Amino acid sequence: xxxxxxxxxxxxxxxxxxxxxxxxxxxxxxxxxxxxxxxxxxxxxxxxxxxxxxxxxxxxxxxxxxxxxxxxxxxxxxxxxxxxxxxxxxxxxxxxxxxxxxxxxxxxxxxxxxxxxxxxxxxxxxxxxxxxxxxxxxxxxxxxxxxxxxxxxxxxxxxxxxxxxxxxxxxxxxxxxxxxxxxxxxxxxxxxxxxxxxxxxxxxxxxxxxxxxxxxxxxxxxxxxxxxxxxx
Amino acid sequence: xxxxxxxxxxxxxxxxxxxxxxxxxxxxxxxxxxxxxxxxxxxxxxxxxxxxxxxxxxxxxxxxxxxxxxxxxxxxxxxxxxxxxxxxxxxxxxxxxxxxxxxxxxxxxxxxxxxxxxxxxxxxxxxxxxxxxxxxxxxxxxxxxxxxxxxxxxxxxxxxxxxxxxxxxxxxxxxxxxxxxxxxxxxxxxxxxxxxxxxxxxxxxxxxxxxxxxxxxxxxxxxxxxxxxxxxxxxxxxxxxxxxxxxxxxxxxxxxxxxxxxxxxxxxxxxxxxxxxxxxxxxxxxxxxxxxxxxxxxxxxxxxxxxxxxxxxxxxxxxxxxxxxxxxxxxxxxxxxxxxxxxxxxxxxxxxxxxxxxxxxxxxxxxxxxxxxxxxxxxxxxxxxxxxxxxxxxxxxxxxxxxxxxxxxxxxxxxxxxxxxxxxxxxxxxxxxxxxxxxxxxxxxxxxxxxxxxxxxxxxxxxxxxxxxxxxxxxxxxxxxxxxxxxxxxxxxxxxxxxxxxxxxxxxxxxxxxxxxxxxxxxxx
Numbered sequence: 242x243x244x245x246x247x248x249x250x251x252x253x254x255x256x257x258x259x260x261x262x263x264x265x266x267x268x269x270x271x272x273x274x275x276x277x278x279x280x281x282x283x284x285x286x287x288x289x290x291x292x293x294x295x296x297x298x299x300x301x302x303x304x305x306x307x308x309x310x311x312x313x314x315x316x317x318x319x320x321x322x323x324x325x326x327x328x329x330x331x332x333x334x335x336x337x338x339x340x341x342x343x344x345x346x347x348x349x350x351x352x353x354x355x356x357x358x359x360x361x362x363x364x365x366x367x368x369x370x371x372x373x374x375x376x377x378x379x380x381x382x383x384x385x386x387x388x389x390x391x392x393x394x395x396x397x398x399x400x401x402x403x404x405x406x407x408x409x410x411x412x413x414x415x416x417x418x419x420x421x422x423x424x425x426x427x428x429x430x431x432x433x434x435x436x437x438x439x440x441x442x443x444x445x446x447x448x449x450x451x452x453x454x455x456x457x458x459x460x461x462x463x464x465x466x467x468x469x470x471x472x473x
Numbered sequence: 474x475x476x477x478x479x480x481x482x483x484x485x486x487x488x489x490x491x492x493x494x495x496x497x498x499x500x501x502x503x504x505x506x507x508x509x510x511x512x513x514x515x516x517x518x519x520x521x522x523x524x525x526x527x528x529x530x531x532x533x534x535x536x537x538x539x540x541x542x543x544x545x546x547x548x549x550x551x552x553x554x555x556x557x558x559x560x561x562x563x564x565x566x567x568x569x570x571x572x573x574x575x576x577x578x579x580x581x582x583x584x585x586x587x588x589x590x591x592x593x594x595x596x597x598x599x600x601x602x603x604x605x606x607x608x609x610x611x612x613x614x615x616x617x618x619x620x621x622x623x624x625x626x627x628x629x630x631x632x633x634x635x636x637x638x639x640x641x642x643x644x645x646x647x648x649x650x651x652x653x654x655x656x657x658x659x660x661x662x663x664x665x666x667x668x669x670x671x672x673x674x675x676x677x678x679x680x681x682x683x684x685x686x687x688x689x690x691x692x693x694x695x696x697x698x699x700x701x702x703x704x705x706x707x708x709x710x711x712x713x714x715x716x717x718x719x720x721x722x723x724x725x726x727x728x729x730x731x732x733x734x735x736x737x738x739x740x741x742x743x744x745x746x747x748x749x750x751x752x753x754x755x756x757x758x759x760x761x762x763x764x765x766x767x768x769x770x771x772x773x774x775x776x777x778x779x780x781x782x783x784x785x786x787x788x789x790x791x792x793x794x795x796x797x798x799x800x801x802x803x804x805x806x807x808x809x810x811x812x813x814x815x816x817x818x819x820x821x822x823x824x825x826x827x828x829x830x831x832x833x834x835x836x837x838x839x840x841x842x843x844x845x846x847x848x849x850x851x852x853x854x855x856x857x858x859x860x861x862x863x864x865x866x867x868x869x870x871x872x873x874x875x876x877x878x879x880x881x882x883x884x885x886x887x888x889x890x891x892x893x894x895x896x897x898x899x900x901x902x903x904x905x906x907x908x909x910x911x912x913x914x915x916x917x918x919x920x921x922x923x924x925x926x927x928x929x930x931x932x933x934x935x936x937x938x939x940x941x942x943x944x945x946x947x948x949x950x951x952x953x954x955x956x957x958x959x960x961x962x963x964x965x966x967x968x969x970x971x972x973x974x975x976x977x978x979x980x981x982x983x984x985x986x987x988x989x990x991x992x993x994x995x996x997x998x
Binding site: 282289290291292293306308309312313316318321323324325326327328331332334335336337339340341362365368378458 | 477479483484485487488563567568572573636719733734
């Protein structure tokens with residue numbers, strides 16, 4: 242479970258996120274939506290422990306900054322940043338050591354195969370295209386064997402086959418009881434994935450829906466109804 | 474910790490493998506090592522030649538080192554800029570279940586290696602150059618590698634992980650340190666002006682008890698005094714105080730709680746550092762790591778001009794939005810050069826009666842000094858829109874580089890006019906010098922483009938610069954040689970028109986060749 246309570250973050254005099262609270266229960270896929278500058282990235286970075294903030298963030302009931310919480314948490318940032326001098330395989334090996342993950346070599350091979358990266362294992366970080374970096378970033382997150390996973394615009398830069406595979410993996414994670422939070426602009430990409438959605442605007446959550454409450458309405462219909470925009 | 478060691482070890486090994494495979498990096502590494510050894514030996518010779526190859530001499534060096542390293546480290550770490558983090562850290566390390574304090578300490582491994590190398594060199598020099606007994610030299614190395622480093626790491630941990638000290642207070646302390654360092658340097662200058670720049674006055678300064686009483690810095694100097702010159706009551710007391718400070722700092726750093734608050738600053742530093750490295754890789758000269766966003770003036774103006782002309786007008790609009798329009802750090806450099814040469818060499822130039830030739834020499838020198846400078850035109854070649862503009866490659870190149878020619882003209886005027894007036898150079902020859910400067914700068918631009926065309930990315934920016942310098946020196950050197958010969962044997966007044974006309978011919982030829990690069994985005998190599 243992922244819980245955010247009274248989260249606030251300011252940059253100088255600019256309030257990026259103002260007293261935001263929401264939670265994603267175990268085994269559900271949450272979607273964080275909002276226009277540019279709404280504060281989504283600030284929330285994502287706060288959950289990932291990359292920002293100072295006010296309020297509380299809990300992962301599986303533990304403070305997000307605690308080592309135990311970090312061990313079960315995986316993060317796929319919007320812009321992947323590889324270590325230039327580490328190969329794809331070494332990135333995963335590092336993750337295995339850092340998280341004390343019990344993932345086996347066969348499982349690593351399987352993840353790499355799923356994302357068509359098995360022949361790129363010896364490529365260095367600075368030799369990868371943006372799409373490949375995104376795939377490695379996802380592979381590393383999966384190598385953690387997380388209980389909570391955070392994906393920030395995960396589809397950007399991926400080819401159609403990888404997008405399809407990622408969707409399958411998200412559904413598979415959900416079925417295994419993993420909590421998933423996805424921040425995205427690409428509403429149609431997450432249409433069949435979500436269980437609960439949150440819409441942000443100007444640093445606040447302006448509304449949320451569960452799949453049941455939505456009564457079959459599209460994500461973009463719900464989104465534009467809450468933000469006051471028009472559906473194209 | 475195992476994961477962090479793995480990360481560092483694999484990065485180091487892979488970097489080394491890559492360096493060995495890439496000839497330019499390997500050559501740069503070998504050159505760097507040889508140059509480093511040369512500098513160390515040069516400094517050793519210098520120490521002997523200025524007669525400070527004694528225990529007092531080493532103490533003086535270590536005292537200056539203590540003052541500037543302790544305060545310098547404090548300034549770097551308090552602004553959370555002393556440790557190099559990469560964007561990969563923000564992605565894979567800061568989010569991982571790793572102790573933030575360990576992340577911090579392990580990420581500073583380069584600082585430790587550098588310290589170790591410096592102190593080993595100091596230790597060897599203490600024994601070989603300064604004539605210090607081996608045991609004392611070993612103690613110096615121990616002091617530097619263990620005690621000083623322990624204090625540095627403790628200060629680093631304290632400043633990075635402490636979120637309770639208000640940033641305003643930190644800024645105030647940094648400013649006070651800057652003022653202190655400047656005042657200290659001025660104080661030393663004043664002391665030597667009053668007491669004369671002699672070894673005796675230097676040793677007297679070093680013997681001042683007040684120096685050892687300064688907290689931390691002075692106490693550190695006292696430890697060096699104790700090792701090098703033997704015990705006195707003062708240096709024993711101050712050394713004990715220093716040991717106590719190191720012990721307390723280390724204990725405080727170990728006990729300090731840290732939940733990774735500094736990751737926010739470290740991630741921002743990583744992005745800024747990556748940006749700077751990228752800009753340096755592209756050949757740009759970057760002076761500081763400010764991390765501040767550039768601010769622009771509001772200018773409401775339509776871009777006029779058709780075809781390639783629009784490139785020039787767009788650049789002009791961009792410059793109008795800059796705080797100082799065309800004027801930048803190189804304008805300041807030009808002013809400093811003009812000031813230094815106008816005053817510094819005016820007597821010699823006027824007396825020689827050949828001020829115009831001196832001025833031509835200055836122009837050639839400044840062209841060389843400013844060769845690392847890049848302007849907006851460099852970025853034009855990375856922009857696909859340049860190649861889509863429906864115009865000829867020659868016109869595109871001309872308009873993409875026109876603002877650079879204007880800037881070169883401004884810099885040439887700043888340099889040549891005051892120097893020319895002070896050196897009593899005839900007006901016509903000042904004008905010639907200005908034009909020659911502009912043409913040489915234009916030639917540099919076009920030759921750079923040509924070097925990029927010929928070498929591509931095979932030998933990196935360094936390789937391109939070497940080739941550019943070779944072409945430029947070979948071509949312009951022939952003209953300069955011919956002009957000098959004609960000047961010496963026929964008439965000295967011919968030098969300026971010959972240099973100008975020849976440079977223009979070469980530049981036009983280079984320009985026509987370089988314009989090929991503006992035809993398609995793909996490079997020749």
